[in-house]
Amino acid sequence: MSDLFSLSFPNFNLKIKKQDGTTFTMSYHDFVDHILLLREVINHPEMTQQGEVLENFIKDYCGKMARQEMKFRHQQLKLPWQIDWIWHVHRLHPLAYYNDCCKQLPDGEPVDQKVQKCPTNYSKQYEATPPNLSTNCDMNFVPSIDLVQAVLRQCDFLDKFKKHVLYSWDLKKMNIFLFRQLMRNYALFMQLAQPNDIIVPTFDIDLIWHTHLRYPQHYRAFSIAVCGFVLNHDDSIETNILTNAFQKTADRWKKAYKSHMLQDVDKKILQTSQYVSFHGMDLTSTYNETCEGTTSGCELNDGGDCGLNGGDGGVSSCGGEGASSCGGGSSCGGGGCGGGCGGD
Template sequence: MTLLPRGAEDAFFNEDLIGGDGNKIIQCILEDPRKAGLEMQNMRDPIKEAPDRIIILHGALPLEEAQQMEWSKAREVVFSVDLVEAAKQQLQFLAVVNSIGSLYNGPALDRAIYRYKYCWLPLLAKHVDSPITTEPLVVPLDCEWIWHCYRLNPMQYKMDCEEIFGKNLDNLNVLSTTKAACTKQAESIWNDMYPTEPYYVQLNCHSSMSNVGTNVGAQRSTNYDLAAAVKRQRSFFHKVSKYIIQDDCFFEEAVLKYKAFLHLIKRKKESPIKFFCVPTEDIDLIWHSHQLYPLSYSNDLKAILGKIVDHNDRDSSSGAKLRIGFAQTTKLWEETFGGSYLRARVMHTYIDQVAKCGKLCVEGFTVYRSEEYGVVMEKSQTECCDGCVDG
């Protein structure tokens, strides 16, 4: 049996305790139990002392009673939008924008900003007042990209929409171009409103403002620097693109971490040290996804925290300030929830599932709780019990 002793925070990195392959498996368990099962199946001798059983330590020990209560409180957070689907859709959309490239800068970006401010927003405002299509309104891709970046500053977006249009413009009954099978209705309505400005434009470096239509729908627009917002969001896809291949399990756990993150913001008020909470990449992905639904984000955050939390992507804080904020967030997270902030994925979720049915079957292995050790993962000898989640 390979045993990682209690209290050794990073024992699974210690080559003296486990072999190199075993080290890899332990890390996989912490990241994704199903992946760990596949790793073990593919290795000849993954852990020299006992290839059939692993004792998991980091992020998987039974929590203190107070930490269990904090996790329970975090799980009570309710969202009015499916953030798993929202996150997957966001990644797909960002991949399309990234494949085009020209919407990051230059003439194509300038035209997209113009079309967004003077065409799309007035059309959206009309649609919000009274649906103008019998099916979801499909937003042109270039306008959707600018809209995407703008919504990631939720307070600014809300303030500008209310000032110009009298309401916060939501994306209810609006469909991404990347998900639409047909755009005929949206294109027809657009052409009626803007006969000199086409619904589709060439998204390439040669697109320019010289042939932009003059019959636009808005006389007023935001002064918010949308080009700068695009620049700030350009690098985000490169940080999170690795998550495109993940399954629902990853996104469900990321949503759970986001719930805990919001609960942490609530708890932060009790800390004598003032700092801003800095999310991990997976939390930030879900946070972005939530903000893309303006009314849901506004209503949900008011219900959870009593106020809207601004994402503040304009924060030009120094790297040192961000590092300090992340360090303080990490410290508060580990005090509040137990386990590592960076490696907080998976085990708290799976422990709950184990508690409900006694064990969890994952790719030919069984994960179960042990009062003596914490959590054990071993090769399954029998079929999964009723209620187990089969990976």
């Protein structure tokens, strides 16, 4: 993790602990890294438009993956934000990404996120068109999804993000209690997942979900621990199906947690809910204040102009994939991701 990143933003390390002792740690710095990337993409519309620029960066991404130039911390520190964006979109499809890596990379292992980008360096990496493209970069690593179409589908998510308070919010002033609630709602959402079913998040939950998907191994381990299988993320489902699935998700949420999906869940309900106690999840936090002005908070208004659900960017269909070997649309290890989910 960059020293400048650490000094610029407060960090909240939230631990989600199950009754069996399994603990997963998630970091506010991971969330900041994601938000900064989204802002950068919005400022460069060529990265969400079909054309030569986008296609060149996708080819460059495939080449770097094939040559294993993204595997280690020192390599990821040098990645331009454009490649990080293409990589991000690929990781939004966790089953496809996992299988692509297992089946096509020389070591048969998924490439995991090791670092967070220094925000001041985000726009100083590449020109609009990447140089030194490999002539065979798309021959050895061919994603099973159409990355051009996957990027284009993110336009709706980005449009909603532009209407969200976090698009312009000073991330140095995030309130620890607000971030804790975001994480709690995400964990509660994940617990509602059922095999061969579709669940649709609110936009706030979807922001956290997308952040978590940036750390593939940690996400897989967390999903198996909470859901019993790897919960897939599918942004290609039709709008009418999304609308119906969101209502069913909201009904399931109300039944399990005795509250509206857009409201915070009462802690007393969590203590008495059979559904939650079955998964035995307790969320605690540690806070390291590294800059001034970190106690101010903001109020998130999920829905409204953003739309109640996460739209094309936040829907899941789960096929009940359990833990097994690489290459089967299933899972392998993971574990905790303290701080920046990183290290070589």
